[in-house]
Amino acid sequence: MRGLIGHTGFVGRNLARQRAWDACFDREDIDAIRGREFELLVCAGLPSNRWLANGNPGGDRSNMLSLAGALAEVRAERFVLVSTIDVYPVPVRVDESTPFDTPHSRAYGEHRLEFERIVAGRFSTCHVVRLPEAFGPDMRRNVLDDLIRRRDLDAVNPRGQQQWYPIDRLADDLDRVIGLGLPLVNLCSAPVETARLHREFFDDLKIGGLPGAGLRQDVRTLHGRSLGGDADYLMSVDQVVDEMGRWLRSLAQFGGLGC
Known part of the structure; x- marks a missing residue:
């Protein structure tokens, strides 16, 4: 039996599109999973809202421990x-x-690291994959979503450097990780300057009214070449930008922007 936890969230919803599952669970019915047996169980069940988690750390940890239970x-x-x-x-x-x-x-971040350690100790064959910010169908709020919706543009810092992941490739990447028997993988692309996204896709917008250097990310992987990338990353900057452009062009609101 193949099970999926978190099928109503952004990541889980995309996994549900990409593969067939025998049983799906979310926060509302997670207790129904107790006593079940699976050949494969994939978990994307912890909330991805950083603002809520950091604003209510007690509630976030309680939710994490409930899933662990x-x-x-x-x-x-x-x-x-x-x-x-x-x-x-x-x-x-x-x-x-x-x-x-x-x-x-x-x-x-603290609670998600704790959860990684809990499940690694609970399941004898366990694979943990760490994603950067992902983009694709049903994407939740992030810098790219703000640019698409023309929202809070003063807070979009062109000096930021962020890593992006096309969610459409997740099921295939999980298959590769499982096939290689890798217990821990950072599914990370090369960092992209926000200024480049602005230049490539949103040059009609005025952004970046706030001071500061912006978010800086450069998380690498030891398994890039095994997963089809280079020594440090799954995808180069140009590959990520190309994938993002293809997805943006598929959106109705981008029909006339020529990006």
């Missing part, structure tokens, strides 16, 4: 967790071998 009563031959690069307190020049010596200042 349900999983304690599950048997799975193979477990896959879709996690986040937010587990790194400083997401610059780090990879899967980087020790966590710096304490977290934000609950979102």
Whole structure:
């Protein structure tokens, strides 16, 4: 049996489109998973809203422990967790071998790192994949979404450097990770300057009225070449920008923008 946790969220909804599943669960019915057995169980069940998690750390950790409690009563031959690069307190020049010596200042990353450790200890065959910001169908709010919707543009800092992941490739990447037997993988592309996204796709918009350097990310992977990329990343900057352009052109509101 193949199970999916989190099928109503952005990541889980896309996985539900990309593969067939025998059973799906979300936060509302997660207790129904207790006592079940799976050949493969994929979890994308923790909320991805950083603002809510950091604003209510007690509630966020309680939600995480509730999911962990349900999983304690599950048997799975193979477990896959879709996690986040937010587990790194400083997401610059780090990879899967980087020790966590710096304490977290934000609950979102701290609790997701704790959950990684819980499931790795719970399931004998466990794969954890860490995603950067993803884009694709049903994308939730982020810098790209703000640009698309022409919203809060003063807060979009062109000096920022962020990593992006095309969600359409996730199921295929999970298959590769499983096939290679990798217990931990950062599914990260090369960092893209926000200024380039602005120049390529949104040059009609005025952005970046706030001071500061902006978000800087440079999370790398030890498994880039095994997964079809280069030594440090799954995709180059140009490849990410090309994929983003293809997706943007598919959106109705971009029909006449020529990006």
